[in-house]
Every structure is written in C-alpha cells, then in structure tokens.
Amino acid sequence: MKARLILSTVFSFLLVGAFAQNTQALVEETVTHSGVQAKIEFLASDELRGRDTPSPEQNIAAKYLATRMKEWGVKMAPSMDDYRQQVNFKNVTPPSDGTFVVKDSSYVLGEDILLLDGTSGNFEAKVVFLDYGSEEDFADAKVDGKIVVVRLGAKGEPNVRKAFGAGREKKKRAAEKGALALIELYTSTQISWKIIKNYIGGPSISLDMGEEEEEGIPHLWLDDSYNTGSKFFAEKSRKAQLNIGGETIDRFSAYNVIGMVEGTNPELKDEIVVYSAHYDHVGVGQPDADGDTIYNGTRDNGIGSITVLEAAHNIAKYPLERTSMFIFFTGEEKGLLGSEWFVEHPVVPLESIVMCFNSDNAGYNDTTITTIIGLERTTATEAFVTAGETYGLGTIPDQMPDQNLFDRSDQVSFARKGIPAVMYTMGVTAFDDQVLEFYHQAGDNPDSVDYDYLFKFTKAYVHACRLVGNMAERPYWTEGDKYFEAGEELYKTQ
Ligand SMILES: [Zn+2]
Numbered sequence: 180m181k182a183r184l185i186l187s188t189v190f191s192f193l194l195v196g197a198f199a200q201n202t203q204a205l206v207e208e209t210v211t212h213s214g215v216q217a218k219i220e221f222l223a224s225d226e227l228r229g230r231d232t233p234s235p236e237q238n239i240a241a242k243y244l245a246t247r248m249k250e251w252g253v254k255m256a257p258s259m260d261d262y263r264q265q266v267n268f269k270n271v272t273p274p275s276d277g278t279f280v281v282k283d284s285s286y287v288l289g290e291d292i293l294l295l296d297g298t299s300g301n302f303e304a305k306v307v308f309l310d311y312g313s314e315e316d317f318a319d320a321k322v323d324g325k326i327v328v329v330r331l332g333a334k335g336e337p338n339v340r341k342a343f344g345a346g347r348e349k350k351k352r353a354a355e356k357g358a359l360a361l362i363e364l365y366t367s368t369q370i371s372w373k374i375i376k377n378y379i380g381g382p383s384i385s386l387d388m389g390e391e392e393e394e395g396i397p398h399l400w401l402d403d404s405y406n407t408g409s410k411f412f413a414e415k416s417r418k419a420q421l422n423i424g425g426e427t428i429d430r431f432s433a434y435n436v437i438g439m440v441e442g443t444n445p446e447l448k449d450e451i452v453v454y455s456a457h458y459d460h461v462g463v464g465q466p467d468a469d470g471d472t473i474y475n476g477t478r479d480n481g482i483g484s485i486t487v488l489e490a491a492h493n494i495a496k497y498p499l500e501r502t503s504m505f506i507f508f509t510g511e512e513k514g515l516l517g518s519e520w521f522v523e524h525p526v527v528p529l530e531s532i533v534m535c536f537n538s539d540n541a542g543y544n545d546t547t548i549t550t551i552i553g554l555e556r557t558t559a560t561e562a563f564v565t566a567g568e569t570y571g572l573g574t575i576p577d578q579m580p581d582q583n584l585f586d587r588s589d590q591v592s593f594a595r596k597g598i599p600a601v602m603y604t605m606g607v608t609a610f611d612d613q614v615l616e617f618y619h620q621a622g623d624n625p626d627s628v629d630y631d632y633l634f635k636f637t638k639a640y641v642h643a644c645r646l647v648g649n650m651a652e653r654p655y656w657t658e659g660d661k662y663f664e665a666g667e668e669l670y671k672t673q
Pocket residue numbers: 457479480511539540541588
C-alpha cells in the first residue's frame with residue numbers, strides 16, 4: 180500500500196512536470212482572440228439588456244452558458260439534472276402604513292418611526308423602558324407581552340454603524356423574553372434623523388430561504404432628536420398602540436449555471452476547484468449623456484464570465500487532475516446572493532471544494548498586469564504569478580484595501596465557509612477616472628475594451644486554472660489569515 184502510494188506520487192509528479200511544459204500549448208489550443216471577443220460581444224450585447232436579476236435576458240444568458248458547456252462536453256453536477264440551479268429571491272416592499280401611539284403622542288411610520296425589520300401587526304400593550312437594552316438591563320426585566328423601549332446603541336458609543344449590530348442583539352433578547360416589539364430611541368447626532376430616514380425602509384431584494392426564514396418581532400427606531408424620550412418612557416409604564424401594515428412581498432427566481440469536469444487523478448479527483456464568475460449585471464436604467472440606457476456590464480462582469488467559460492471549454496477538452504466545477508452566479512449585484520445561495524445549497528459537499536478561483540471586474544487602468552485580490556492569502560500565489568508571466572503580464576495584489584474588494588464579490592461567500600478563495604481581475608492600480616468612467620455605467624459597452632489585452636488576460640486565467648487544478652499540494656489559506664480558522668473547521672474531518 181505504502182509503496183504504491185509513493186509510486187503514484189512519483190508518477191503524478193512526472194505528470195505535473197509534463198503538464199507544466201504543455202500548459203501554454205493546451206491553453207492556446209482552445210482560447211482564441213476572436214473566440215474571446217465574440218463571446219464578450221454576445222454576453223454584453225444590448226440585446227441582453229444588462230442581464231438584470233431577474234429578467235428574460237438574463238435567462239437567455241444562462242441558457243447560452245449552459246448550452247456552450249454542453250456542446251464542449253462539460254457535465255452537469257452529479258446531483259443535478261440541469262446545468263441551472265434555481266435561486267429563489269423575494270422583493271420585499273416594507274410596510275408603508277404604521278403608527279405608534281402612546282399617551283397623547285402619535286408617531287407616524289416613515290416620518291417619526293422607521294421599521295428596521297420584523298413582521299407587521301397590531302399590538303396594544305404596556306411599554307417598558309430598559310435603558311440601553313444591555314444584557315444586564317434585560318436580566319431581571321419582565322417584558323413578556325410588552326413593547327420594549329431602549330436607548331440607541333451602547334453607553335458612550337455614538338457610532339451608528341455599531342448601533343445596528345447592537346440593535347440586533349437587543350431584538351434577540353427582547354424576542355427571547357416574549358416581548359412584542361423593540362423600539363430604539365434615535366438620538367444620534369453623527370447621522371441626523373433627516374438623513375437616516377432616507378436610507379431605511381426602501382424595497383430590498385434578498386434570498387427566499389423558504390421555511391428557514393425568521394422575520395421576528397418588529398424592530399423600530401423612533402426620532403428622539405431632542406433627547407426627551409428616555410425621561411418620558413422611564414417615568415411610567417404606559418399603554419401604547421403599535422400598528423404596522425401594508426407590506427408586500429414578490430417572489431421570483433433566477434439561475435446559477437453549474438458545470439463539472441471530473442478529475443483524472445484517482446488520488447485528487449475528490450478535490451474540487453471552483454472556477455466562478457457572476458454573469459448578472461444591473462439591467463436598464465437612467466440614460467447617460469449619450470442617451471444610452473442599457474448598462475451592458477462588459478467589464479462587470481461579461482469579461483469575468485467569459486474567462487470562466489473559456490476555462491470550461493479548455494478543461495473539458497484537457498481535464499485536470501482535480502475535479503473542476505464552473506459556476507456562473509446570478510444576483511451578485513443584488514448583494515452576492517447567487518453565491519450565498521450556492522454555499523447554503525451546495526450541489527456537492529462544501530468540504531470537497533478546495534478552492535474558489537473567482538473572476539470579477541470593476542474595470543482596468545493598466546494593461547500590463549492582472550490584479551489578484553487575495554493574492555498573498557493562499558498558497559496558490561506561485562500558480563497565479565507563473566500564469567501571468569507566460570503571457571507577458573505582471574501580477575499584483577490588491578492596491579486598494581480601503582475599497583474592501585475581497586468582501587465585495589462572490590469569493591467571500593466561499594471564504595466565510597472556510598474555502599480558500601481569491602478574485603482574479605483586470606489590471607487595476609486605483610479606482611481612478613479611467614475605471615469610474617465605465618464602472619456601472621451605460622457606456623460599459625463591448626466596443627470600449629482592449630481585446631488584445633483581454634486575449635492575454637483570458638489565457639492567463641485559463642492557464643492559472645490549469646495550474647491550480649494540477650497543484651501537487653492542495654491550495655490552502657496562509658497561516659494567520661482571517662479565514663484560516665474557518666478552513667480548519669470546515670475540513671477537520673479530513
Ligand atoms: Zn462584479
């Protein structure tokens with residue numbers, strides 16, 4: 180047994196050596212200049228109207244991705260009978276009508292009170308005031324069947340962003356002890372009520388997780404700009420009426436597109452590398468100066484989608500040692516929703532996925548390089564650098580840590596589960612005018628990009644895919660990375 184293992188290790192080492200020499204030739208066998216350009220011109224065409232989620236045109240794009248993969252012999256995932264994974268969404272228009280009446284004060288929803296989350300309903304109950312609503316404040320309080328009123332945030336902490344997190348904890352405490360609603364007195368001067376009012380209460384799209392969802396008790400903010408509320412509510416436990424209604428929920432679905440190519444090495448084929456890109460964009464919107472209303476999303480993310488599609492074509496023809504999975508996500512622009520759906524409804528066990536090599540773009544301002552967000556964070560760095568060099572491209576890590584790009588695309592859904600992940604992107608050194616001219620603009624048309632660069636860029640991606648899928652050691656987080664521990668947890672049984 181042992182001897183065989185050593186022999187097969189030596190054998191696969193030799194194979195890797197042979198592949199290394201041939202990788203460029205294999206890549207260039209399927210990836211062509213006109214092939215890259217034609218695919219981008221289709222996916223980012225006006226006819227696909229910006230591939231919004233949901234839209235008939237996005238479904239056409241899904242069909243295109245699926246049928247190309249079928250043509251090349253890319254298989255469906257073994258647990259599926261379609262290349263498409265249905266993703267369920269809901270568009271929630273929050274309650275439009277609501278009042279909170281206590282003594283002779285009446286507060287109106289959208290004006291004096293804002294609903295952060297929770298169900299609609301009509302409640303008549305006594306109000307109990309619990310200072311900041313800390314764990315201590317709740318400890319001995321009797322809140323069963325009552326409306327709990329608390330101060331915003333925590334003592335000595337004026338940050339509104341932190342107050343959001345603290346509020347969720349308070350709501351949990353209140354609900355656990357049987358309260359009917361939680362109201363926080365908004366006294367912040369950091370962001371005025373007038374401003375905050377415009378940011379809370381609009382329609383929002385989220386995943387529809389079916390029975391798993393828990394809306395919970397209503398959680399509101401009440402305008403207390405004059406800071407008189409705590410005195411009023413603390414003085415006496417009064418009876419109040421809270422009425423909230425008029426919520427509408429529209430449910431719809433769209434598709435992630437998934438294909439697989441089985442690995443050739445019996446020792447490695449149980450390890451799956453995910454090559455992914457989101458193929459949705461933001462659809463049709465406000466006309467720009469030229470009257471263009473179609474937000475084509477050539478850079479974001481027609482190009483990323485095509486890099487993955489080219490990888491699927493190449494790997495179907497010349498499979499790698501590890502198993503390859505190609506995923507085209509929907510709903511990224513709505514909040515990374517397609518990838519979140521996938522990791523919550525994985526079509527293979529999550530612990531069998533050893534890396535997510537995601538391809539996504541905002542734009543570019545340097546055609547001599549590729550940028551890899553998370554370059555230094557996994558042990559696959561060398562593969563990425565070698566792939567770029569082969570086509571005369573340098574490889575640089577994230578130059579804009581303040582933009583928090585790693586957490587703004589689909590790879591983070593995998594990273595949070597512990598799966599090593601990086602984002603491949605076009606050469607970008609800053610979010611400068613050259614990038615912003617096209618980023619989420621109607622002018623991001625397929626005729627506005629440099630196809631000589633994109634040809635090299637796509638070959639470098641496919642080359643990197645090949646190197647990662649054939650790496651002798653499986654890629655992993657570098658020690659001390661933010662997601663290293665999550666990885667240890669995910670893969671602990673192996
Ligand atoms: Zn994107």
